[in-house]
Amino acid sequence: MTCCGNFFGVQYDDRATVFISGIHPGICCTTAEVTAERSTLLHIAAGEGHCDLITELCLRDGTLLSSANSWRDTPLHSAARTGHADAVEALVRLARSSVEEDRLREIVGGRNSDGDTALHLAARHGHGEAVEVLIMLAPELAEVVNGAGVSPLYLAVMSGSVRAVQTIVGCANASAAGPMSQNALHAAVFKGSEMVSLLLGWRTAIATDVDRNQSSPLHFAASEGDCSIIQEILTRAPHSAYMQDSDGLSALHAAALMGNGPAVKLLLKFCPGTADIRDKHGKSFLHAASLRGHSSIVSLVTKNRMLKNILNKQDREGNTALHLAVQAGEYKVVSKLLSSGKVHVHIMNNAGHTPSDLIENSTGGFYSMARLVVNLYVHGAQFRPQRQDNIKEWAGQDTVKWRAATSKNLAIVSTLVATVAFSAAFNVPGSYGSDGKATLDGNRIYKAFIVLDTIAMITAVVATILLVVYGRASRRHHFWFGFIFSMYLLWLSVLSMMLGFLAAIAGTSNMKPTLTALSTLTYDGIYILMTLLTGLTMPGSLKGVLRLVFGRQEHLKRRINRQYPLVLICAFNVLLFIVINIAALAAVQIINKLS
Structure with a gap:
C-alpha cells in the first residue's frame, strides 16, 4: 500500500509508521504514540473529522477505538465534542465490525472522568446532527446521566439546540434529570416557548417535578415572567399553580416578588384560588409584592373586587401588606393601598404596632419617612396609645452630619x-x-x-x-x-x-x-x-x-x-x-x- 492520506503534514504508509514531514525529516512514530494528554492519533483525527484517516488507523490498530486519554476521553468523545457526525458514525461502524458486543457497549457508552458519554458532549455543545447519529446508533444513551446527575436532554436544552432536544425526546425512556434535582423543563423555561412545548408534548409529568428547593418549573417560569411559557405549563398541568416550594411560596408568590404584573394576572385568571395561598410565614402574594415595592401588583389587587379579602389579611406576625410596605419604606405601595379606600389603617400587629408606628423603623431615608408620615396622616392613620414622654425623636438618619456636609x-x-x-x-x-x-x-x-x-x-x-x-x-x-x-x-x-x-x-x-x-x-x-x-x-x-x-x-x-x-x-x-x-x-x- 502506498501513501493514502495526509493530515497536518503527517504521512502514513503500509508499515503502520507515521512520518512527520516538513518539521523534522526522518523522525517517525508509530500509531501507539500519544500527546502530552495521552491522546492518540485517532483522538486527533476524530476531533478533526477526518473519516479516511479514522478508517485507516482503525484498520491498522483496532485497540485505538477504546483508547482513553488523561481525561478518559475516547476517540468517540473527541468526535462528539466537536460535532463531527460523520466521524461519530464512522467510529461506531468500525467498532461494530471489529469488536465483540460487550466491548462495543463499552466503546459506545464509555464515560470520561466527568461521567460524560459521547451523547452528553454532543448535547452540551448543541451539535444536533451528532446527537441524531448517536441516538440512531445507541438510543439507550439518552437514559444515562453523568457524574453530576445531569442527562443529555438537560444539556441539550441548556445549549439551546432545538434539533438536539427533538432528537432526544424521540426516546420514550430518555432521562430529563438536571443538577440540584431540576429537570429539563426547569431549564427550558429560560430558552423559549418552543423548547417548553417540545418537552411537555413528550412528557407532561415533568411539569410537576420539583428541584432541591421544591420549586416546580412553573415557579421558574413565573419568576421569569414569560406569559406564553406560563400559559403553556398551566394548560398542560393547571394543578402545578398550587404547588409550594420549601418556603411555602407558590408560583404566584414568585411572580409577585419579581413584579411581573402580566404573569400575576395570568396566574389569577387560570387559577383564582392561588390568591389564598400563604407561605410558611403566613404571607400572601400581596405581602410579597408590598415588601418588594411592586406598586403595579398592588394596584392590580386593589382594582380586583375578588381580591378585596386579602387586602387586610395578616401574616403570622400580624402584619398586613400596609405594615410591610411602611416598614420597607415603599411610599408608592403605601399610596396605592391607602388610595384604594379598602385598607384598614388602624390594624395592630402581634407586637401592638399600627402601620404608623413602623415608620420609625422604615429602611428609607428622610424623604421616604416624611412621605410616609404625610400620607398616613392624610388618611387618618393613628399611632398606638402610649405615654407621650416615652416618645423619642426620630433618629433614622444622622441629620447633624448631613447638615454639616451640606x-x-x-x-x-x-x-x-x-x-x-x-x-x-x-x-x-x-x-x-x-x-x-x-x-x-x-x-x-x-x-x-x-x-x-x-x-x-x-x-x-x-x-x-x-x-x-x-x-x-x-x-x-x-x-x-x-x-x-x-x-x-x-x-x-x-x-x-x-x-x-x-x-x-x-x-x-x-x-x-x-x-x-x-x-x-x-x-x-x-x-x-x-x-x-x-x-x-x-x-x-x-x-x-x-x-x-x-x-x-x-x-x-x-x-x-x-x-x-x-x-x-x-x-x-x-x-x-x-x-x-x-x-x-x-x-x-x-x-x-x-x-
Missing part, C-alpha cells in the same frame, strides 16, 4: 454668587460716562438691576456667614432654623442674580424678539428648577402637605411633631419655597413689561 458645599456656592454679584456692581450694563457715572443712571431697568444685584450680594454674604459660622458650629436641634434660613437666602441670591442678568440685557438691548426670547428662557428655567426641587423635596402630594400644615387634627399633628418634627418643618418650607418662586416668575414678567 453646609460646607452650599457655602462654596454662596461665596461664588457673592463674588459674581460684587464684580457686577463695577461692570454695570451700558458702561460709564465721562463723569464716572453709569450711562443708564435713571433708567427703570437699570434701577431694577442695581436692586437685584444688591439683594444677590447681601443675601449670598449672609448665607455664607450662616453656613460657615452659625450652621456648622451648631449642634442642637433648634439651630436648624439658621441652616434653613441660610438656604432660603442662598436661593434668593441665585434668583436675584438670574433676574439681574435679565434686567441688564433688557436695559442695553433694543431688539424686542431677543428680549422676549430671553425672558421666556429665564421664566422657563426658573419654572423647571422650581418644579424639580419641589418634586424632590415635597413630602407627599401638595394636597397632603396643605392638610398637614393647615389641618385640624391637632392631636395627631402634635404626636407627629414630637417624633418627626422635621416633617412639619419640611412641609412648611416647601410651601414657602413655592411662594418665593412664584414671586420670582412674576418678577420676570414685570421686567419684560418694563423693557
Whole structure:
C-alpha cells in the first residue's frame, strides 16, 4: 500500500509508521504514540473529522477505538465534542465490525472522568446532527446521566439546540434529570416557548417535578415572567399553580416578588384560588409584592373586587401588606393601598404596632419617612396609645452630619454668587460716562438691576456667614432654623442674580424678539428648577402637605411633631419655597413689561 492520506503534514504508509514531514525529516512514530494528554492519533483525527484517516488507523490498530486519554476521553468523545457526525458514525461502524458486543457497549457508552458519554458532549455543545447519529446508533444513551446527575436532554436544552432536544425526546425512556434535582423543563423555561412545548408534548409529568428547593418549573417560569411559557405549563398541568416550594411560596408568590404584573394576572385568571395561598410565614402574594415595592401588583389587587379579602389579611406576625410596605419604606405601595379606600389603617400587629408606628423603623431615608408620615396622616392613620414622654425623636438618619456636609458645599456656592454679584456692581450694563457715572443712571431697568444685584450680594454674604459660622458650629436641634434660613437666602441670591442678568440685557438691548426670547428662557428655567426641587423635596402630594400644615387634627399633628418634627418643618418650607418662586416668575414678567 502506498501513501493514502495526509493530515497536518503527517504521512502514513503500509508499515503502520507515521512520518512527520516538513518539521523534522526522518523522525517517525508509530500509531501507539500519544500527546502530552495521552491522546492518540485517532483522538486527533476524530476531533478533526477526518473519516479516511479514522478508517485507516482503525484498520491498522483496532485497540485505538477504546483508547482513553488523561481525561478518559475516547476517540468517540473527541468526535462528539466537536460535532463531527460523520466521524461519530464512522467510529461506531468500525467498532461494530471489529469488536465483540460487550466491548462495543463499552466503546459506545464509555464515560470520561466527568461521567460524560459521547451523547452528553454532543448535547452540551448543541451539535444536533451528532446527537441524531448517536441516538440512531445507541438510543439507550439518552437514559444515562453523568457524574453530576445531569442527562443529555438537560444539556441539550441548556445549549439551546432545538434539533438536539427533538432528537432526544424521540426516546420514550430518555432521562430529563438536571443538577440540584431540576429537570429539563426547569431549564427550558429560560430558552423559549418552543423548547417548553417540545418537552411537555413528550412528557407532561415533568411539569410537576420539583428541584432541591421544591420549586416546580412553573415557579421558574413565573419568576421569569414569560406569559406564553406560563400559559403553556398551566394548560398542560393547571394543578402545578398550587404547588409550594420549601418556603411555602407558590408560583404566584414568585411572580409577585419579581413584579411581573402580566404573569400575576395570568396566574389569577387560570387559577383564582392561588390568591389564598400563604407561605410558611403566613404571607400572601400581596405581602410579597408590598415588601418588594411592586406598586403595579398592588394596584392590580386593589382594582380586583375578588381580591378585596386579602387586602387586610395578616401574616403570622400580624402584619398586613400596609405594615410591610411602611416598614420597607415603599411610599408608592403605601399610596396605592391607602388610595384604594379598602385598607384598614388602624390594624395592630402581634407586637401592638399600627402601620404608623413602623415608620420609625422604615429602611428609607428622610424623604421616604416624611412621605410616609404625610400620607398616613392624610388618611387618618393613628399611632398606638402610649405615654407621650416615652416618645423619642426620630433618629433614622444622622441629620447633624448631613447638615454639616451640606453646609460646607452650599457655602462654596454662596461665596461664588457673592463674588459674581460684587464684580457686577463695577461692570454695570451700558458702561460709564465721562463723569464716572453709569450711562443708564435713571433708567427703570437699570434701577431694577442695581436692586437685584444688591439683594444677590447681601443675601449670598449672609448665607455664607450662616453656613460657615452659625450652621456648622451648631449642634442642637433648634439651630436648624439658621441652616434653613441660610438656604432660603442662598436661593434668593441665585434668583436675584438670574433676574439681574435679565434686567441688564433688557436695559442695553433694543431688539424686542431677543428680549422676549430671553425672558421666556429665564421664566422657563426658573419654572423647571422650581418644579424639580419641589418634586424632590415635597413630602407627599401638595394636597397632603396643605392638610398637614393647615389641618385640624391637632392631636395627631402634635404626636407627629414630637417624633418627626422635621416633617412639619419640611412641609412648611416647601410651601414657602413655592411662594418665593412664584414671586420670582412674576418678577420676570414685570421686567419684560418694563423693557
